[in-house]
Amino acid sequence: MPDSGYPWPIETTRLDNGLRVVVSEDRTAPAVAVNLWYDVGSRHEPEGQTGFAHLFEHLMFEGSVNVAKTEHMKLIQGSGGSLNATTNPDRTNYFETVPAEHLELALWLEADRMGGLVPALTQETLDNQRDVVKNERRQRYENVPYGDAWLRLLPLLYPPGHPYHHATIGSMADLNAADLATFQAFHSTFYAPNNAVLTVVGDTTAAEVFALADKYFGALPPRDDIPAAPDGRTVPAGGGPGVETVTTDVPAPRVYVAHRTHPFGTPGYDVTTVLATVLGSGRGSRLYQRLADGERIAQPDLVGAYGVDLAHGPAPLIATATARPGVSGDRLREGLTEVVDELATVPVTAAELDRAKALLSTMWWRQMSTVDGRADTLGRYATQFGDPARAGERLPAWLAVTAEQIAEQAAELLGAADRATLTYLPEETS
Amino acid sequence: MTLIATRPGAGAARPYRFPQVVRRSAAGGQVVAAHLPGQNLAVALLLLDGGAGREPVGKEGLGGVLAKALEEGTAQRDATAYALAIEALGTELVAGLDWDSFQVSVQVPVDRLGAAVELLTEAVRTPKLDPADVRRVRDDEATALRMDWANPGPRADAVLRADLFGADNRWGRPLYGDPDSVAALDVDDVTVFHSEWFIRPGTLIVAGDLDRIDLDALAATVFTGAGGAAPDKGGPIEVPLSERRRIILVDRPGSVQSTLRLGHPSPHRAHPDHVPMTLAGTVLGGAFTSRLNHLIREVRGYTYGIRGDFASSRRFGRFAISSGVQTAVTAPALVEAVGEVSRTRLTGVTEDELAVARSWRAGQLSVELQSPRAIASALTTLVVHDLPDDYHARLREALLAATVEEVSAAAVAHLHPESLTLVVEGDSALIRDDLVAAGLGEVVDHAP
Numbered sequence: 001m002p003d004s005g006y007p008w009p010i011e012t013t014r015l016d017n018g019l020r021v022v023v024s025e026d027r028t029a030p031a032v033a034v035n036l037w038y039d040v041g042s043r044h045e046p047e048g049q050t051g052f053a054h055l056f057e058h059l060m061f062e063g064s065v066n067v068a069k070t071e072h073m074k075l076i077q078g079s080g081g082s083l084n085a086t087t088n089p090d091r092t093n094y095f096e097t098v099p100a101e102h103l104e105l106a107l108w109l110e111a112d113r114m115g116g117l118v119p120a121l122t123q124e125t126l127d128n129q130r131d132v133v134k135n136e137r138r139q140r141y142e143n144v145p146y147g148d149a150w151l152r153l154l155p156l157l158y159p160p161g162h163p164y165h166h167a168t169i170g171s172m173a174d175l176n177a178a179d180l181a182t183f184q185a186f187h188s189t190f191y192a193p194n195n196a197v198l199t200v201v202g203d204t205t206a207a208e209v210f211a212l213a214d215k216y217f218g219a220l221p222p223r224d225d226i227p228a229a230p231d232g233r234t235v236p237a238g239g240g241p242g243v244e245t246v247t248t249d250v251p252a253p254r255v256y257v258a259h260r261t262h263p264f265g266t267p268g269y270d271v272t273t274v275l276a277t278v279l280g281s282g283r284g285s286r287l288y289q290r291l292a293d294g295e296r297i298a299q300p301d302l303v304g305a306y307g308v309d310l311a312h313g314p315a316p317l318i319a320t321a322t323a324r325p326g327v328s329g330d331r332l333r334e335g336l337t338e339v340v341d342e343l344a345t346v347p348v349t350a351a352e353l354d355r356a357k358a359l360l361s362t363m364w365w366r367q368m369s370t371v372d373g374r375a376d377t378l379g380r381y382a383t384q385f386g387d388p389a390r391a392g393e394r395l396p397a398w399l400a401v402t403a404e405q406i407a408e409q410a411a412e413l414l415g416a417a418d419r420a421t422l423t424y425l426p427e428e429t430s
Numbered sequence: 431m432t433l434i435a436t437r438p439g440a441g442a443a444r445p446y447r448f449p450q451v452v453r454r455s456a457a458g459g460q461v462v463a464a465h466l467p468g469q470n471l472a473v474a475l476l477l478l479d480g481g482a483g484r485e486p487v488g489k490e491g492l493g494g495v496l497a498k499a500l501e502e503g504t505a506q507r508d509a510t511a512y513a514l515a516i517e518a519l520g521t522e523l524v525a526g527l528d529w530d531s532f533q534v535s536v537q538v539p540v541d542r543l544g545a546a547v548e549l550l551t552e553a554v555r556t557p558k559l560d561p562a563d564v565r566r567v568r569d570d571e572a573t574a575l576r577m578d579w580a581n582p583g584p585r586a587d588a589v590l591r592a593d594l595f596g597a598d599n600r601w602g603r604p605l606y607g608d609p610d611s612v613a614a615l616d617v618d619d620v621t622v623f624h625s626e627w628f629i630r631p632g633t634l635i636v637a638g639d640l641d642r643i644d645l646d647a648l649a650a651t652v653f654t655g656a657g658g659a660a661p662d663k664g665g666p667i668e669v670p671l672s673e674r675r676r677i678i679l680v681d682r683p684g685s686v687q688s689t690l691r692l693g694h695p696s697p698h699r700a701h702p703d704h705v706p707m708t709l710a711g712t713v714l715g716g717a718f719t720s721r722l723n724h725l726i727r728e729v730r731g732y733t734y735g736i737r738g739d740f741a742s743s744r745r746f747g748r749f750a751i752s753s754g755v756q757t758a759v760t761a762p763a764l765v766e767a768v769g770e771v772s773r774t775r776l777t778g779v780t781e782d783e784l785a786v787a788r789s790w791r792a793g794q795l796s797v798e799l800q801s802p803r804a805i806a807s808a809l810t811t812l813v814v815h816d817l818p819d820d821y822h823a824r825l826r827e828a829l830l831a832a833t834v835e836e837v838s839a840a841a842v843a844h845l846h847p848e849s850l851t852l853v854v855e856g857d858s859a860l861i862r863d864d865l866v867a868a869g870l871g872e873v874v875d876h877a878p
Contacts, residue, residue, distance in 0.1 A: 028468065030444030031796050066435050070728055073718040078786035079440070080793010097797045101441040108438050116433050131731025131756075138686045139734045139754045145580050203444065219432035249684065251580040252573075282522055283501065283513035293509065296566075300498075301574050325573060351514060358520035362538060365471045369801040 005364055005395030010378065010388050011206035013213075017222040018194025021213045022378050022388045023206040026371060032202035034106040035095040035375035036114075037383040040190035042170070043089045043163030043229040043312055048177070051133070051170015054087040055178060056186050058129040060094065061085070065116030069125065072109055079105060082372075089164050090312055091383060097372045100203035104212055110198070111216035114191055118184050126180055137169050145250040146424055153258050156242030156420035157316055163232040164313050192223035199379040199388070202371040232313030235260060242420040245329075247427055252299070253329035254322040255336050256422040259414050260314035261307065265385055267397065271409045272307045272317055274401040277356035278348055279340070280305025280319055284355050287319065290339050297327045297335050311384045317414075329425050337419070343410035348403040357399050364395045446796060446826055449637075449805060451812070451819040456646050459631035459653035462813055464805045465640040472543045472638025473802040475535035476554055476652060477810055479661050480627030483529045483745065487600050488614075491571065491607025492623050493532055495615060497525035498567045500534070503558040516549045523553055529605065529743040530814050532627065535635075537803060540642045547648050554628055555655065561617045568620075572613040579609060582689040582754065585680050586855040589876055590691045593678060593851045594748055595669055601746055630658040633813045637805040667745045669695035671849040675871040677764075678851065681858040681878070688760040688856030690736075692767060693750035694849045699742040699815055705828045706840035711740040712787035713779045713837070714770065714845075715751055719786060721770045722751065732756060732763045738771075740844070744814065749845065757857055761864035764852060768870060772847040778838025787837075792829045795822055 011023045042053045063069040076083045081098035096106050141147045151167045158164040198217070200209045262268030280287045280303065287305060291298035302322035308315055319340055323332045367373040378388040449464040466472075485492045501523055503509040516523055521536040534554050536546040578584055588604045595602035603611070631653050636645060671694060682689075697703060715722040715738025726736045736753035751771075755763040779787075799808055799822070812821055852870060854861065865873050 029796060029800055030446070031800070065433055066437070070719055070724065074786055075437075077717050077719065077790040080789045080797060082794065082797050099444065099793050099796055101443045104438040104441065108434065112433055128728065128731045132727055132734055135687070135732070135754070135756055136734040138756065143582055143685060143687045143754065145577075216434055221432065251577050282517045284510070284517040288513075289510060299573055299577070300570055302577070322577070324570075351518070355514060355517045358518055359522075362471065362520035365539060366537070366801065366803075369469065369471055369803075371800065 003396065004392035005368070006389070006392035008374070012382070012388060013210050015193065015214060015218050017218065017220055019213065019217050020197045020382055021210060022197060022199040022382050023204070023209045024201040024374060024378060025205055026201060027203055029371070030100045030203050031097055031371055032100050032103045032200055032204050033095065033097045033371040033375035034103070034110065035093060035199040035372070035379045036110055037197045037379040038092045038191060039195050039383055040092055041088055041090045042166065042168040043232060044190070044227070045166070048174060049182065050166045050174045051168070052174070052178060052182065052186060053092060054168050054170065055129060055133050055175065056183060057085050057087045057092050058133060059121060059125065059183060060113050060117065062125045062129060063120045064113040065119055066112050067109060072113070075105060075109060081106070087168050089168055090310055093376060093379065095372060095376060103200070103204055107212050107216050111220065114193065114196065114217065115220040117187050117191065121180065121184060123180050126178065126183060130175055130178060134172060134175055137172065141169060146254055149256055149422060152244055152246070152422050153256060153316070153318065153420060156244060156422065157258055157260055158313070159236055161230065162235060162313065163230045164310065189223070190226060192226060193217055193220045194222040195226050197379050197382040199375045199382065201375040201378065229312065233263070235314060241417055244421070245423045245425065247425045250424045250426050252323050252325070252426065253327070253332055254320065254424045255329065255333045256318055256320045257336055257340055258316050258318045258420040258422070259418055261317045261409070261413055262314055264309040264311040264315050268409065269307065269315060270397040271401050271405045272315070274353070274356050274360065274398055275343065275406045275409060276305045276307045276317055277359055278352050278406065279343065281356070281359055286339050287321065287336070291321050291335050295335060297324055297332055298322060299324055329423050333421065333423055337416070340414055343414060344407055348406050353403055360398050361395065446823060448799070448808070448822040451809070452640060452645070453819070454645065456649035457653040459649055459656065460633045461636065461645050461649050462633060462809050463636035463640060463645055464809055466638055466802060466805065467641065469639050469802060470539055471537060471802050472540040472636070472643060473535060473537045473806040474543055474547045474550065474648060475533055475635040475806050475810065476550060476632050477635055477813055478532040478627055478630065478632040479663070480532035480623070481527050481530045482605050483600065483743070484627060485600060485623070487598070487603070488611070489619055490600070490603045491575070491612035492615060492619055493527040494606045495564070495568050495571050495612060496620050496624055497527065498571060499559055499564050499620060500525055500553040500557045502563040502567060503560065504552045505556040505558060506552060512549070512553065516546065519546045519549070521546050523550060529601065531810065533810065535806065540638050543638065543643055544647060544651070547651050551652050557624065559621050559624065564617045564620050568612060568615050572609050575606065575609040575612055582682060582685065582687070582855055586689050586691040586853045589678055589680055590693050590750070590851055590853045593853070594693055594695050595746065601667065629656055630660070631656040635806050635809045635813070637802040637809065664745055666698040666700070669746055671695060671846055672851060673849070675848050675850050675852065677865055677871055677873045678853045678876050679858055679862060679865065679873055680853060680855040680876045682855050683857055683859070685855070685857045686757060687754040688757055688854050688861060690753045690755060690764065690767070691750065691853040692850050693748050694846050694851065696740050696747040696749045696844055697742065698745055698747050701742070703840050703843065704742070705825070706832050706836045707740050707844050708791065709784065709787045709829070709832050709837045710774065710779060710841040710844070711738060711749065712791060713783045714738050714774045717786055717790055721774060722767060725766055725770060726753065726755070726763055730759070730763070730766070732759045736767065757860055760854060760856060760861045761868040764854070764865070764870060765868050768847055768850065768852070771845055771850065774841050775845040775847060778841055779834060781834050784832070784834055784837055788829050788832055792826045795826050
């Protein structure tokens with residue numbers, strides 16, 4: 001295995017308007033991945049405007065000065081490409097992978113919606129995509145058992161005013177209140193070249209991409225007063241542990257235990273990543289061995305732990321289990337918290353550590369096995385840490401984590417006083 | 431103006447190439463491999479002719495239980511030791527099935543592939559299948575299905591499948607069974623299914639940097655001790671179309687969306703119309719700009735998404751549309767979806783739409799076939815459907831050459847709006863009257 005997690009070339013430049021351009025050439029397949037990270041996410045949303053960053057992401061597919069409504073999708077798919085976009089608390093990313101001969105088309109489309117969205121934005125488009133997003137909320141959060149767990153965990157972990165207090169999907173009331181002027185202002189404020197990173201990975205050269213980037217993006221004006229999101233690095237002390245119990249239409253008791261850890265990209269969060277893998281990834285994990293196999297109180301397919309990779313505040317670590325038939329919510333919660341507590345008291349063995357690192361290595365190389373996976377990774381490191389090459393440090397940093405560090409972090413951060421616990425209980429059936 | 435108004439044309443097209451395919455017979459079995467030079471990850475997959483189509487009627491879910499039971503210990507070690515051994519290599523054992531095959535695979539950094547394949551073989555060929563473990567896994571699987579069936583979708587899927595193919599047939603019942611069928615399995619069902627289908631050699635699929643992989647050694651690991659002839663695959667099954675369209679209503683009180691599953695039978699995988707039929711499905715419901723998604727999502731705002739496609743296995747196929755729509759607009763969404771199927775059958779596709787569909791399907795063969803996992807999956811298609819090494823290149827040519835006339839003819843031949851079964855899973859008290867009034871067909875309440 002290479003020493004770096006990123007054994008491919010990386011070249012970067014910055015246009016005069018501040019747009020950062022990252023290129024990683026790889027001639028293996030005749031495809032290129034184009035990826036834009038905009039440094040705006042739901043953490044920038046003021047009260048009363050939750051869900052706006054994500055709704056805005058939808059509007060970016062609805063036409064711009066030289067691109068008709070839905071033509072973006074048609075042109076990319078009509079070139080043989082795949083495309084999508086996502087919004088999370090930290091950022092919004094837009095990406096397409098196309099056969100290499102369509103690179104220029106992809107850059108033209110991205111430039112047009114970066115520089116020319118506002119004149120094309122209509123009330124009709126906003127109303128249509130508002131309905132689409134409300135249906136997305138129904139489909140993903142409201143109409144499925146446990147679907148609102150993330151919406152409930154965030155306010156337990158982060159107090160009002162913290163940028164991670166509310167979920168990216170937003171509230172129905174705020175979505176209903178969204179007006180056109182707000183979205184026009186949102187684009188003018190945040191969708192500026194100096195607030196974005198353009199990454200291209202695959203069958204091209206840095207020289208070609210730099211020239212095309214200058215041609216299509218070079219004349220877009222920068223914005224010099226982009227407002228910062230509220231500072232999320234310190235979380236004010238709350239009133240003790242957050243506890244919520246929801247009795248609703250679910251098929252079995254389920255418990256989530258969550259903690260605030262460190263921001264993604266810090267050495268502390270590298271420890272969290274390995275800790276979460278030891279705790280809850282795979283059949284050899286502590287949660288599986290103890291709750292699904294050993295005591296057999298949890299359903300084997302529904303036990304796990306993971307960190308949520310957020311960089312602008314202490315990122316969440318979440319552990320979850322769902323009860324086997326006949327097991328109460330109380331019993332399950334005791335079992336789950338006991339295993340989490342033991343991370344501080346029962347040392348992680350060399351075998352546990354090796355297992356976690358082997359799984360993380362495979363996960364890393366799987367992300368690196370496609371041009372689109374690599375492009376998104378480079379865009380993240382350029383946006384959040386100022387240097388795409390730092391992507392190569394992540395895997396070695398995971399591999400250097402020690403059992404002592406895991407025990408220390410568990411003692412420091414995973415105590416009962418800092419815990420958010422969310423329990424779902426089935427309604428009594430008559 | 432700071433933007434460039436003129437849309438750029440395409441550059442010079444790069445030649446399409448699927449990775450080099452290597453086939454060989456070794457140690458009494460067949461190996462099919464793809465060479466991915468420089469790739470750090472490798473995938474090995476054992477393809478067995480033991481898919482859901484091999485399960486006896488009344489024993490649905492057998493393969494799913496066996497998939498989990500393989501990891502409950504082997505002749506050599508117990509379940510915990512097995513989990514620790516395989517995960518220490520950086521992989522989990524991934525076992526799954528479709529109608530035509532059972533697949534077990536590992537994905538690891540290439541230097542660990544040999545060790546991972548040894549563990550894969552151990553689980554597939556010599557699982558312990560201790561009766562107490564099998565019973566527990568069965569109960570866990572039944573519980574897992576109960577959890578899954580609490581979501582919208584699985585019940586509607588099962589109702590549609592039964593109506594299309596007949597619940598008396600294995601292929602008229604859910605791929606993974608249902609909570610009751612799994613709960614009714616016994617230990618012998620599992621051990622007999624294993625001895626019948628999991629001792630035959632099967633085919634070893636490998637995707638990775640073959641300069642760093644010893645295929646003969648992997649074959650020796652997987653095939654030594656295996657035996658038995660390749661089983662008869664069975665011919666296509668004739669499935670009659672319904673004589674009339676009807677709605678089957680599955681009640682889900684309190685639902686804020688209605689889950690729609692519309693469908694009718696369609697040809698099996700080897701049918702000569704496979705390519706034009708796929709493209710007709712893409713125009714109607716596959717691409718983002720498809721007729722269905724454009725109208726129901728982008729114009730009406732009824733849904734987060736709607737899609738329709740033809741899907742096929744070795745012996746049968748189906749056309750289906752699926753979506754979740756806001757409860758209040760269930761009836762109009764259904765009327766408009768059926769309307770688009772009818773329109774596509776009556777008036778065919780346009781050159782503009784077909785251009786998007788063929789380029790997209792062809793381009794996906796380069797864009798989506800990058801990772802070892804994706805390439806391994808493409809190789810399984812070659813094996814399951816007896817296709818040649820250059821199949822993907824030929825498919826690409828066939829997609830790009832398809833004409834409006836051919837695709838429109840496939841729409842006429844294979845879309846049957848009057849024979850659709852329209853399954854609606856939603857809050858019956860709120861939507862039933864509207865569905866009756868919509869006049870799409872008789873409304874039948876599904877007995878819970």
